Amino acid sequence: MTTPDNPSDVWRPHVTVACVVADRDRYLMVEEEVNGCVAYNQPAGHLDDCESLQQAAVRETREETGWTVALTHLIGVHQWRSKEHGDVIVRFTFAAKPLSHDSQQALDVGVRRALWLTRQEIAALGGRLRSPMVLLSIDEWLAGQRLPLSVVNCLMPEGTAP
Template identity: 40%
Template sequence: MRWKPNVTVAAIIEREGRFLLVEEHTPEGLRLNNPAGHLEPGESPEQAVVREALEETAHAFTPTGLVGVYLSRFQRPASGEDITYLRLAFAGELGAAEPGRPLDDGIVRTVWMTPDEVRASVDRHRSPLVLRCIEDHLAGQRYPLGLLVTDASVISPRA
């Protein structure tokens, strides 16, 4: 069997010195995460992060740069499940809210936190990448979106 990491995308959203996080139910309890989720078939990473940010925050999101590409491993304590994630983290602009739009299943609420509040809550983070992506963002790490290329065959597969 061939090993395949789970590809995820994350929106790193900063406004007036605070970062937008989501509080979500996980098998490990209530955790904090960047708005994030899995890349789905037929979409580019940029499309995925726009979709995930909307689903988890009820706000539009426009990616403006790639903060980084991260590989991490998570071993679920209760079941022993061993998961490797390949995360593409995007900086961007938060747009308008969609009033009345429900948050994705499992998302309890969105919360704005200062970097110090994020650092002080690491025991509640869904993964070590929550803080790492924010620290890289704060350090000014940005790569052009053109670094990521999604071939047309992904969006419109040949018959």
């Protein structure tokens, strides 16, 4: 039983961010090694302490792909239990437009490369997609699901612990 008296006993999901970065009919993807297997995902990762969700999405995209992006919308918030580690993921997925690319930037550990794929090519990856949220996010974006960025707020001062 969890109690407010012992915060370390409170269950917490992993909070992650991802970006659907579209360039005409292609989407920015990451090929990565996960537990010895190759998997494909949008640029994505965990929220760091003292960071807004929007900052995390831009940072993760740059670290995993070398692309600097500008967020345009929130596509959705998805909850999923990972088969990889069994924990629950709460993922905030943003739409972003590509601004510039640094081809010399070293990519995050585990990331093999960034690549641009069509929706059809992504769907054909099937079980090699990191999660069902990958294709779901693209399909929601294609269906026009776009929320203003103003629906996501960060109420802690930048650079301070919560």
